[in-house]
Amino acid sequence: xxxxxxxxxxxxxxTTSGGAGLHLGPRASMRIAEDAVSAAMRQxxxxxxxxxxxxxxANKRPASTPPTExxxx
Numbered sequence: 001x002x003x004x005x006x007x008x009x010x011x012x013x014x015t016t017s018g019g020a021g022l023h024l025g026p027r028a029s030m031r032i033a034e035d036a037v038s039a040a041m042r043q044x045x046x047x048x049x050x051x052x053x054x055x056x057x058a059n060k061r062p063a064s065t066p067p068t069e070x071x072x073x
Contacts, residue, residue, distance in 0.1 A: 001031050001032070001033065001034065001054070001055040002031065002032055002034050002036075002052055002053065002054060002055065003029055003030070003051075003052075003053045003054075003055050004022065004030050004031075004032060004037075004051070004052060005024075005027075005029040005050060005051045005053070006026065006027060006028050006049070006050055007048060007049060007051060008049060009026045009027065011023065011024065011025050011026060012044075012049060012050070014038070014040055014041050014050065015038055015040050016032065016036040016041070017035065017036050017037060017038040017039075022041075031055055034054075037052060
């Protein structure tokens with residue numbers, strides 16, 4: 001996932017790689033799939049209009065192991 005943040009104080013519309021318009025309000029952000037990032041979005045990021053940041057994924061904690069039983073002699 002990628003977080004797209006509008007850095008402007010006005011609404012902004014950018015086109016995704018699928019051709020859909022992504023509407024962002026002033027200083028708003030939205031999460032999209034990585035494959036939805038288009039060349040126009042990368043260009044807008046280079047111009048400083050938006051930021052594209054990867055969203056950190058939650059690390060799954062391993063299930064705790066049950067206590068082992070010990071045999072006393």
